[in-house]
Amino acid sequence: MNARTILAKLRHKQSPNRDELVWFAQALADGTVSDAQAGAFAMGVCHVGLSDVARVALTMAMRDSGRVLKWDLNGPVLDKHSTGGVGDCVSLVLAPALAACGAYVPMISGRGLGHTGGTLDKIEAIPGVSTQLDEAQFRRVVGKVGCAIVGATADVAPADKRLYAVRDVSSTVDSMDLITASILSKKLAAGLQGLVLDVKVGSGAFMKDLPQAQALANALTKTANASGCRTTAVISDMSQPLVPSLGNALEVAEVMRVLTGQTKGPIVSVCAALGGVLLANAGLTHGVQAGADLIVRAIREGHAAERFGMMIAAMGGPVRFVEDYNRFLPEATIIGEVSSEAAGYVTAIDGEALGMAVVDLGGGRVVESDQINSAVGLSDVVRLGAKVAKGAPLAVIHAVRANDAERAAQTVRQAIKISDKPVKTPELIIERVG
Known part of the structure; x- marks a missing residue:
């Protein structure tokens, strides 16, 4: 098996089979294929497309190109992913709220991309916080607090890291198949039992119209479920910023106002919709509405704020950040x-x-x-x-x-x-x- 044979199949408008996709993903990770061959592969997938079966195979192969975490905890391991928007700091509210409801959230997040902010950049606006934890530290924080928001280590889905860099310079970023495999390979490598996807649509999102968002939601959920992770997508509006602030420290301040009961706003509704699905799918509540109510209660009663403060301290930030956040955030x-x-x-x-x-x-x-x-x-x-x-x-x-x-x-x-x-x-x- 070699790259030329696989690229020839794509050139003749044939989808590679599972074994070929597994080989190519591993070759991306270990450097067997050149950047030129990786770019040709990405362009071929853009033109030909992958079948549902092939998309699952590529996702799993990219996931398995590196370390896949396994957990032994006394609750379900859950996570969410957003396709990107403006003023979207849901992760910083939802992760501690889920932890307060009995879930464990090992959230591997990313940095800003284009016009959208990145969760890692936001949380790193808090002085002292490190998102680059090794696996032992990551496990310790998740086990103790119930949630941790970190960046991917070099051994998590290395095939995706290599292919993403090539896609960025070869104008193949918007392939539905490659977007799906990229998102899910990293998320599934975290060893999740349940996932919810916040697929944004509107002027502040990458997907500007509803049919695009629906197509992506369907591709993501079908692939994730076929890969063994129970997954639901929620399509939400991004025709305006989710919170009235854009910028890393400013969005953290909005999060703190929500967690400390000073404001509510649409971010609480989105957290309830996403968290309700996760808690219901994981069997922690009877039904989505009951799960949504539990998320709102965790925020309203301060339990999510308590978990957030514990997470920040465990990741190197101020011990009393929640109580005095304005003193710590840069202006x-x-x-x-x-x-x-x-x-x-x-x-x-x-x-x-x-x-x-x-x-x-x-x-x-x-x-x-x-x-x-x-x-x-x-x-x-x-x-x-x-x-x-x-x-x-x-x-x-x-x-x-x-x-x-x-x-x-x-x-x-x-x-x-x-x-x-x-x-x-x-x-x-x-x-x-x-």
Whole structure:
């Protein structure tokens, strides 16, 4: 078996069989195939596509190209994954809430990608927190606290790491088959018994329309379930930021306001929808609604905040972070409002543009080596349907330099559409798949 034979099959519009996909995944991991061959493979899959059986085979082969964790805990091992949005800090609320409900959450997360923020970048805005734990440390935190949010080690799905880098430079990122295998190979390597997928749709998501989101949700759930992990997808709206802040420290502050009972907002509804599915599927509650209610109670009664504080301390952060989070989070040097140039109703928000404004402020990466400024971003972003007066604030900018703030202000005004007539706000939870 060799790369040329497999690439020849793809060139002739034939799907590789299971053994060939297992060989190719291992060859990606150990360097047997060249970057050129990896790129040709990705392009071939884009053009030909994979059958359901082949997609499962590729996912499992990429998962098995490295270390697969196994757990011996007195509760189900569960996790969630989001396809990416703006102001989406659900993981920081949901992981400790699930832990407070009796689940264990070994969450292997990622960094910011394009206009979307990354969970690792957000939690690392807390001084001292390290997300690069070795396996022994990871197991210790999960076992003691019930949850840990960490980055993947080099031996977790190394085939995916290699193929993803090649896809990024070969314009093959948007292949449904490769997206599915990439997401699930890393998640399944964590040894999960249950998974929920938050598939975002709207202006702030990678999937801009519902048919795209439905297709991805179906591919992900079919593949994950066929791989032996009980999985459901929830399609949720991302036509506006989920919380009214974008930027790493600013989103952590929003999370803390939710966990300490100062605010609720749509993030609690999304956590309830996702967590309800996980708890019901794992048999911890009788039905999704009962699971959703349990998640809300864990947040409302402070149990999730307690777990969050334990997790932060166990990962090197401040011991009393929950009690005094404002003292620890970094602040920008320039903070100012963006005023509306017209009166009316907020009828559209370009979430991708707002996300890129945060990147431009220094809160995200243009290339992988870029250093992030955790303090910058946007806060107090207006909501869809809000009535604003001329001169009223649309958002607050947190910047390092005055010219950066001015450029962001222009982007915010262009991204938020003001009209004479109000619009109906989209439903937050659109449908459940799988």
